[in-house]
Amino acid sequence: MKVFEDEILVKLPDKYTGIELLIKDIATVHAELLVIHPFREGNGRTARILANLMSRKQGYGALQFDKIDKKGMDFYIAAVQKASAKDYSLMIELIGSVFPG
Numbered sequence: 001m002k003v004f005e006d007e008i009l010v011k012l013p014d015k016y017t018g019i020e021l022l023i024k025d026i027a028t029v030h031a032e033l034l035v036i037h038p039f040r041e042g043n044g045r046t047a048r049i050l051a052n053l054m055s056r057k058q059g060y061g062a063l064q065f066d067k068i069d070k071k072g073m074d075f076y077i078a079a080v081q082k083a084s085a086k087d088y089s090l091m092i093e094l095i096g097s098v099f100p101g
Contacts, residue, residue, distance in 0.1 A: 004032055016058050023099055026054050026063075027091040031083030051095070061100035068098065 008029060016022040033047045052062045068076060072094075079090035 001036060004036055008032055012054075019060075019099065019101075022054070022058055022060075023096050024088070024092050026051050026099075027095040028083075028088050029054065030095065031080060031088055031091045034080050035084050055100065063095065064098045064100060068094075072097075 012025055012029075013021075016025075030047045030051045033050060034043055037043055048063070048065055055061065055063055075090065076094055079094050082088075082090050
């Protein structure tokens with residue numbers, strides 16, 4: 001958690017000038033929190049709450065995670081697995097697909 005804070009969280013800007021970087025940062029934070037897996041239960045819920053907080057803090061609505069169907073869930077799992085190797089490309093794609101707009 002300390003590395004997560006020092007290497008990712010403290011580097012997040014207070015204000016984003018565009019949604020591309022915001023989506024990238026939400027995807028990175030979301031994926032890293034899932035990879036850390038600090039909780040026995042509620043990992044996904046906690047990561048979604050934080051993702052929504054990041055979006056709402058910038059004036060956007062909640063991410064539309066309910067759009068993720070069974071096929072999307074398989075993609076989500078693949079995105080988390082790739083993120084464990086610091087490749088956030090699939091998670092960025094997924095967060096972009098559920099970003100409000």
